[in-house]
Amino acid sequence: MSETFTKSMARNIYYGGSVFFFLVFIGLTMHTTKVMPETDNREALNESAARGKHLWEDNNCIGCHSLIGEGAYFAPELANVFQRRGGSNSEAFKAYMQGWMAAQPLNIPGRRQMPQFNLTEQEVNDLAEFLEYTAGIKVNNWPPNIEG
Amino acid sequence: MHTLKFQSQSVAKPYFAFALVLFLGQILFGLVMGLQYVVGDFLGGAIPFNVARMVHTNLLIVWLLFGFMGAAYYLIPEEAETELYSPKLAIALFWIFAAAGVATILGYLLVPYSTLAQITMNDLWPTMGREFLEMPTLTKIGVVVVALGFLFNIGMTILKGRKTVINLVMITGLIGLAVFFLFAFYNPINLAMDKLYWWFVVHLWVEGVWELIMGAMLAFVLIKVTGVDREVIEKWLYVIIAMALITGILGTGHHFYWLSTPEYWQWIGSIFSALEPLPFFAMVLYAFNMVNRRRIEHPNKAATLWALGTAVMAFLGAGVWGFLHTLAPVNFYTHGTQITAAHGHMAFYGAYVMICLTIISYAMPKLRGVGEASSNKAQVVEMWGFWLMTISMVFITLFLTGAGILQVWLQRMPESGEALGFMATQDKLALFYWMREVAGVGFLIGLIVYLANFLVDSKQAGNKA
Incomplete structure (x- = not known):
């Protein structure tokens, strides 16, 4: 990988990306359990x-x-x-x-x-x-x- | 010849050794099941299929956990540049975990499952009888206790030593493993809710936090066998685990397609899980790149072979075979067929079995006092084991895929009334199942050859340990 892409950039993508998508996942899961009574x-x-x-x-x-x-x-x-x-x-x-x-x-x-x-x-x-x-x-x- | 950097790393040895014993047991029960697929009444009275399957899958999970724990005890002190916080605790937990594991497997084999549920008082807190989480509630509590002691031990080691990226990723993965396991205790009567949160253990383990553990283990071995600069390897590690979590967390959606869930999961699951092969592809590039750019010629060629092999096979099994049936319109037809079984076999072997064998290959010669690496002769035997097991697993996967395609064609694609029933379809797949069983025997032979490599240097190990 090129020198312009540094380790700290990679680390930030890891932390930022996983926290962001985990929060999205939790939100969608909460929505899913909220609407589940209609179908379950x-x-x-x-x-x-x-x-x-x-x-x-x-x-x-x-x-x-x-x-x-x-x-x-x-x-x-x-x-x-x-x-x-x-x-x-x-x-x-x-x-x-x-x-x-x-x-x-x-x-x-x-x-x-x-x-x-x-x-x-x-x-x-x-x-x-x-x-x-x-x-x-x-x-x-x-x-x-x-x-x- | 002692080549351990820290004496306390030696606690990894019983973990690795016991893991391999359980691995052998796992394969033997796999062969029983494989035969029951075609000779339905084989051992039916003594070992019903569901029991063999439970033993097969639970042994896999437990031996991989032994492998991960052994790996942690080995690599964390070396990375932290300090002795393990408490070797005694590590050995005590080994015996507790081993005893609980053996007792649970014997429980499966010796009494009917419902009796096991009764004597372990499952009614007080019912968690049993769900796929992969079959162990009694008491065993699950034992696992949590062991996990807490283990995390405390390695956590304290990291705190008092050097904090490397590998150590932080490793412990993040292991903490995640313990945290998501807690969902195993949540078992509502509502089946849809039960299934939704069951995936929080199963998917967020194997397509989430376990990938962190795998990434850390692979990075550790690559640094050791290639001598490539740590900075480079750590950057790759971050990129890979970032991709793994960014795709894998919402990739959970591919399990929510057919589950009393909103249809948006079909889009989210399809898109994100279609990207899930990317981290595995990056892992292939990275492993080969690092080995090509190696600065040292490490004498342990076998460990390098395992490291490259795990990257390739994880990409094929988890990445390619996962993608094969992950898009919702495809999964509509393939969900719960032999396609899933094909993917499961190669993914688990490629990613998690092989990464454990990678670190075992690297660490065992040192743990046994053989030296920096096994003798050439032992390594040749080990590499024979590698190829026999790996090629056999390719064929197991191909035959199950063939069975799966035919099953979809006969049982899933036609309209109601024209589609063949389940049992009638299974009869048509018999040839594929027979070939799978033959490939399974090949795998067992490969495993025996692999295990034999430890005998080659046993004299040296005995003299110098």
Whole structure:
């Protein structure tokens, strides 16, 4: 680099630039959290869905599945499983979930195995509530199609 | 032959050694997962995929932290031109961190995750079960305690010694690492908020403060192996980290595209993260420039190779493969596919694995009492390890990219009704996954060869240490 561009100039760009953009980032984040209630479906967060989120976490579901595209890519996306497997119908989805969770592991040779988590009927319903709530979060029209 | 400038630098040795042990564990579990991708029921009862993945990713994070801490204990006293404030504290924290890490990994492997959550009383303050932050709340608290003790120790060292740019950048990065980790304790029931702040740990680590740590470590090694004037190197360091933070902070926006967030993030995220390759490109120019302008012929050729390698591979993995899927209209289709996995593998290897191996390569001969550098024979073995691991990682990345492109084509591009389902798509990708696994075995062989380099000089190390 040329001699006219000095170390102290580089240092000032580093300090000034990072502080400036960090403040912009904080400002935008605050704005984002302010407008989030319009899209984040928090009104659907009932006690059952809250319990469902803890079940989701306590069983490390994200270790195989993705949720809104984040997580592992070993098993299907579940942010829209309510639409895909439940046809956007709460009762149908709960019935599907009860059947699916009870059937694990499927024990099909060579197929990826989902463990048996031994959840109670109430717990499976809570999980279904959580996934239904998640499906209601507006995420700028992602994913591109129902397959997630 | 003792070549350490300050005796207390020797506390770095157990940190580096343990980091490499964990690295080996990380790769073994990676191979288990890679096989489960194609032979779905492999070890399914004993090590379910989610457990293997948790071990694979957490071992990576923990061993890199050991690497960063070892690097700090090594380079900060040398830069500050004074002994470490408290070597005893450094050794005590090593054992605490190692014990907590091993206990956590054993917890993952020996009991179901939900049981681990229960016995560590996750309900009192639920933080578990989120990607990369799976460790129990108790372990997270342990990490904070270790980090505070560590920062105190190196902070006091810097305060009593010479304040170089490298030391200030290093400690800024490490303080940032500790501060942003605190967001791991924030886990609201509201999933959108949970995810938004989860990125404050994950993104602001790897595309923010970790780049400061990497920059400082690279600058330190370049000064040592090239003998180029400190002023020149420090100027480059400032330029690189300025670009890294200016692009990387708002680059966080590329994680906010599909997340109950205003659409302006799609513009901000796309523009700023499209610029994120720049600091990595500058790093390539800088590393090669400094080596070409070297004033000394340092006997440690392997360390120079790692320093050049980390710059190139970080640019490819973080820069090029990041850019590949960072623009919002592209990311709409690629988000959460194997493209992400491809990028993640090469970026972590190129930037953070290789920078740790760079400083280990430079420091280990001195820490072991071998001398200024390993013997030629050991260096040849080490360079074989370098090339085998690096080429294998290129192929892992290419095969995952192939899988990702095909996945996007089959599962994401077609309309609902015509698109192939997830599991059906995965079956179509099997060939790519098999090739990835073969490349993964190549990586393991490379790692074993790399580790073998430490045996070549073991006699000298034993006699003279």
